[in-house]
Amino acid sequence: MYDFAYQKPGSVADAVKALAADPEAKALAGGMTLIPVLKQRLNHPSVVVDLAKTGLSGITAGAGSVTIGAMTTHAAVAASAEVRRIIPALAALAGGIGDEQVRHRGTIGGSLANDDPAADYPAAALALGATITTNKRAIAADDFFQGMFTTALEADEIITSVTFPAPAAANYQKFRNPASRYAIVGVFVARFPAGVRVAVTGAGQGGVFRHAAMEAALSANFSPDAIAAVTTPAGDMNSDIHASAEYRAHLVGVMARRAVAAAS
């Protein structure tokens, strides 16, 4: 990796100050994306601002919701009794990210801020209608994700926590890339009294997206059969050496049906 300066501020305010001071500064959460990118010399920040000491980890159960600090690791979410009680599908998703080493370093805030089109957490945040809280404001998940690797975050804005409302039922099904084990298609289905939300990661050209046709069908009838005939336009899907757009579109249906069956 290239040389860079390194700072480890002791508060969110100091971290924001450091990021605001330098347009080439980069925030470091768990580093599960940033560190490999630095090692491959694909990025050359002037300063890396490590958020490890900003006091952003921890899980709090609320009335009908759970709030997770941005620096909470995937392993902590997967093991949390509160998360497992309130939103078991979210704990299961966290427990299926990467491998054991990644889960003990990677954080929920880092994952959401990075918005990798094949990451798992964006599907959960979008399907559950999470609220992403930053040092400045609260952002609804529907407004947060703005295309692959693009979010509503401003340069000097740091995610501090994420609040997930508890669904009546939810499930996440992931079809992994056989090599990287990232999602080729991941579908998170969440049923609320007001209706069903379906979010798809890994597949879309624009990153994570909500599947309106499936949501309408499942809100009327929450069963796999209800979406058996719902198709996903292949034209909006990614295509690479691992999966064609047509195959991804097909898998969206398969994973969605399996998620509904598991959540029913």
Place this chain on the structure above:
Amino acid sequence: MGHEGIGASVRRKEDLRFLNGRGHYTDDMNRPGQLYAYIRRSDRPHARLGAIDTAAAKASPGVVAVFTGADMAAEGIGGLPCGWQIHNKDGSPMAEPPHPVLATGKVRHVGDPVAVVIAQTRQQAKDAAEKLAIDYHDLPGAAGLREALAPGAAPVHDEVQGNLCYDWHIGDKAMVDAAFAGAAKVVKLELENNRLIPNAMEPRAAVGDFDPMSGDYTLITTSQNPHVIRLLMGAFVLHIPENHLRVIAPDVGGGFGSKIYHYAEEAIVTWAAGKLKRAVKWTAERTESFMSDAHGRDHISTAELALDKDGHFLALRVSTLANMGAYLSTFAPCVPTYLYATLLAGVYKTPAIYAEVKAVFTNSVPVDAYRGAGRPEATFLLERLVDVAARETGIDRVEIRRRNFIPNDAFPYQTPVALQYDSGDYTATLNAALKAADYAGFESRRAAARARGKLRGIGVSTYLEACGIAPSAVVGSLGARAGLYECANIRVHPTGSVTVFTGAHSHGQGHETTFAQLVHEQLGVPLDQIEVVHGDTNRIPFGMGTYGSRSLAVGGSAMVKAMDKIIAKGKKIAAHLMEASVEDVEFKDGTFTVAGTDKSKTLTDISLTAYVPHNYPIEELEPGLEETAFYDPKNFTYPGGCHVAEVEIDPETGVTSVVNFTAVDDVGRVINPMIVEGQVQGGVAQGIGQALLEHAVYDSAGQLLSGSMMDYTMPRADNLPNITVGTESTLCTHNPLGVKGCGEVGAIGSPPAVMNAVVDALREYDVRHIDMPATAPKIWSIIQAGRPRMAAE
């Protein structure tokens, strides 16, 4: 001596240091004042090289030197040699264009080394390498076989128009054509053998050093065969006499063939150490390994089988295109010829076989031997073809194999493609595998899977391979530029402990254990008093290293010969001490006795006498107890067996899972059953990887798309079933141990077993053949094509 000798599952002695992180690998080795090399590689598949501006790199912090191909050429550095010359059908030699250490004139594949930067630290070298300004003039490139052979394709080497390295053949074409003309049935199959990237756990590394006082060079390298590297690099590239060049291959973390070859980086660090009078280290990054380690396989073939009305094979005709990559790697030419076409008889008594092979230069990483080397390609072709023949003649898949097996009374059996098999019992391994796999009970498992919505299939492969490539005189006549014997030096120390100096090299195989078991068996020395030394040209006699499952069959046989000499000398010393005649002295379990008396002397008594020769037949016998033997095999060995794979396919996603795998192999005499089981399991894991997961993919221009672990699918534990391993052995008839070899059988026998199972699972979709890897989208597409589209779509 049963519990620690031949046949005992002794725990691997070397694992103590490996499992405790105390191995000594090349990158662990550091020399005083050591510098670091970073190699700038071509990111272009094919380009003419213009000027290389090194000024900024040379001025970069910490940089000691920058060298390009022109610098090496100016000093008369030779190109990397090829160790095997194939002749064309017309008798002319193959095209053998130069393989410069650093590119000159052109770059020919992504990863081709262009310049080396040597600096105080690795980071500084890498920083400086980015400052090299390289003037490329892009040329059209082709990494694929068909594209490189297409009319008008750009020549990879200007002097090889048409990109044809050789056009070779074997067998009696007229006899084969006549058999086809009279055949009741002809089955034809086109197939591809997917390109693989070896990915040993330890990346390649090399440390060069030079002592200006003595003029001695040292190269520490991740090699399977240090003497071969010393010979090739010393004699052909750097022109360093053997007495001034020491090559050390310490602990090596896996090779699978990819560490046989003499690579550019070895020559670069050794030469640079001499120029700079300082040690120079290079260690590959994983991404670098993907584009600089020799790849494996990559064939396109047409195969035809002629049968009589009863399903007996009459003749086999094969035409193969084999990808050589951009340059000829050390043993590349022999892989698709003498390690491939000679194996096309398999376990069958097919009376006539003809094969022609065109080897092709492409803008891709050089291709050479990878675990199995030619034999997996032959086995995949043959065992797929036999399954298709069964399907198209209506004869059961197992029955058609039985009907065509070489019978047990036919050995030694001369095939129509040069090899003579010494022993085997193909019915025995087939029967044992079918029993262990509960083949008879499969249909009920298929039905149960069906009820769960899964498509279940079973596949069988009855394979044969050839190990311990030999004899030297024969391989020499076939184009090898090296001998293929092995050496052993056995040193019995004064107090009876033993050091074995072997030319074989262990990079995961467990030689320190297996070889010690041989010594224990023959000399009766306890295992903890036996040390096995390998991998250092200054310590061991000239040896050829380890590949092709040769270490026990060839290296072990050399040890037996050396120990025979030890015993013979020991008997003379014992006869002197016990005042008996040599003919009356017997040796067993570490003790010399005189027949018909109670006189005895231990090996320790004898060794002590040999080194303290006070009471010693000094007039007739030299002191000391140390013997060297070289063993040149009389023939290949021929392991074989039967693999049975059972798969389940999820028809919704196309995902294939191997749910059961059974391997029953004839590997000859088994020295350590636990190590054999581990070797077979590892090989099967790689075979399942080839069948379902692994694929080196280039785009049409020659960019490597599967250039990292993010895109190249290595098999992982959750891709593999429990693998049931059995042995059903016949003994090799021509080496003293009766051993055949087990290192590659798993990778050779398993891919067609898996693919036969996949095709079987999809039988309702009328599938005739599927090329590897059977990825989920590929299987899904087949299922989609075989199913009427629903109106809603």
